[in-house]
Amino acid sequence: MDADLVALSHVSTGASQIREAINQSKAMVGKDQLLSGARADVAISSSLELDQTYLDAVKGQVSTVISPPDALYPAGDLDYIPDSTAFLNNQRVLIPDQTLSESVSGVLTTYEGFLGNLTDFDARQLARGTTAVITRQRPDQVRHILLLVERDSASNMDVKDLNDRLSAINNSWSTPAPLTELEQLASTKASDGTEIEREPLPVSSTDPYRINEQELATASKTVSTTQNMVSIYNEPAKIAGSTLRLTEVATSSAWRQGKFMVVIDDVGCRNKIIGNMLRTLPSSTINLIDSSAHLPVRVSNDTSQPAKVTIHLRPSRSLLRSKGDTTAVIPANSQTTVMVPVNAVGSGDIDVKVSMKNALGQPVGSSSTVHMRVRANWESWFTWGLGSVFSVLMVAGIVRTVHRGRRVVISEG
Numbered sequence: 001m002d003a004d005l006v007a008l009s010h011v012s013t014g015a016s017q018i019r020e021a022i023n024q025s026k027a028m029v030g031k032d033q034l035l036s037g038a039r040a041d042v043a044i045s046s047s048l049e050l051d052q053t054y055l056d057a058v059k060g061q062v063s064t065v066i067s068p069p070d071a072l073y074p075a076g077d078l079d080y081i082p083d084s085t086a087f088l089n090n091q092r093v094l095i096p097d098q099t100l101s102e103s104v105s106g107v108l109t110t111y112e113g114f115l116g117n118l119t120d121f122d123a124r125q126l127a128r129g130t131t132a133v134i135t136r137q138r139p140d141q142v143r144h145i146l147l148l149v150e151r152d153s154a155s156n157m158d159v160k161d162l163n164d165r166l167s168a169i170n171n172s173w174s175t176p177a178p179l180t181e182l183e184q185l186a187s188t189k190a191s192d193g194t195e196i197e198r199e200p201l202p203v204s205s206t207d208p209y210r211i212n213e214q215e216l217a218t219a220s221k222t223v224s225t226t227q228n229m230v231s232i233y234n235e236p237a238k239i240a241g242s243t244l245r246l247t248e249v250a251t252s253s254a255w256r257q258g259k260f261m262v263v264i265d266d267v268g269c270r271n272k273i274i275g276n277m278l279r280t281l282p283s284s285t286i287n288l289i290d291s292s293a294h295l296p297v298r299v300s301n302d303t304s305q306p307a308k309v310t311i312h313l314r315p316s317r318s319l320l321r322s323k324g325d326t327t328a329v330i331p332a333n334s335q336t337t338v339m340v341p342v343n344a345v346g347s348g349d350i351d352v353k354v355s356m357k358n359a360l361g362q363p364v365g366s367s368s369t370v371h372m373r374v375r376a377n378w379e380s381w382f383t384w385g386l387g388s389v390f391s392v393l394m395v396a397g398i399v400r401t402v403h404r405g406r407r408v409v410i411s412e413g
Helices: 014-031 052-058 098-105 120-137 151-155 159-168 179-192 213-230 236-250 259-276 378-403
Strands: 042-044 064-066 085-088 091-094 107-110 113-117 278-280 286-288 292-301 307-315 320-322 326-330 334-344 347-357 363-375
Touching: 014 052, 052 064, 052 091, 064 179, 085 179, 091 179, 098 107, 098 120, 098 159, 120 159, 213 236, 213 259, 213 363, 236 259, 259 278, 259 363, 278 307, 278 347, 286 292, 292 307, 292 326, 292 347, 292 363, 307 320, 307 334, 307 363, 326 334
Parallel strands: 042 064, 064 091, 278 363, 286 363
Antiparallel strands: 085 091, 107 113, 278 292, 292 334, 307 326, 307 347, 320 334, 347 363
């Protein structure tokens, strides 16, 4: 998955993300045999425009930048298509030929826009004809023209059809050559001063399809929320799945044109599902008649891993005080009752919000509310009163026994 370097170059955190994306690409190319021959040092612009901000951001990170077809027009009027090379601010830039690239991709467009898709036969004929036109412009001059097949076109194209179209440009007047040959030509022309002058680039361009600062911040916040939620599990990556790569996905070239917001919203929905899998359960009204007691909190864990959480109480009134948060481990796929110590300092009805936190104090799971009737010291007063009654009854019984004791009989005479 290649990052949208154009979009990253226009956000405040782009420099570090560009370095990370390029390093990841180099690592993947080095260890994945399927990517054998791929180039991690070549950046293909996914935007329709090219600006200096982008070139400055990737300078020193990649060896070659491939621009959009419509970028870097020659400064003067030419009656031929020049080499697809440029050298701007010590950065090698290659410019694809739009007509040739679209013909091989099987797409037909004009200045009015997209006209339709080409059949395989028409694509081959148009590609062959385009190379013939380019050759006739300067038949005595060898020119190097860059052909670029877009990602979407290549992924939807049969491999045989693609090879047939590429074979069509291998004829008596044109010969395919590797990208390295064009790169070497660009460096040579830059050093000997034979490169043609190109129109100056704008400092920054406006691209409505790239992710912006606010959207990237939303993606980063969503990832942070996911990390907090799964940090309570032994293997958080298994619970989170691919959601931890949201920023990487949202800033990839494959999700341009606003598609990244669909991904961000989808991960937000997944976070809600993960949160609901660990929840405190509601209960019936609890009566508290002593100044010190333990509040039973039922917690349900529907995940396949045990969760270590801290139970936090927040009473609606100051009639109840928690003695401190209680940490507990909730076994996987089960329900557990956690006893939380509390103190009652008054009498009245209150609602207590029961929530859970991770080790860093961030909220996790779903919370609930418990209704309580708090009657501080009622148990003590009741015990004292009952004890007093028993004491009075005992004293009364003793006195009665004494009064009903054996009488002394006095005989006459």
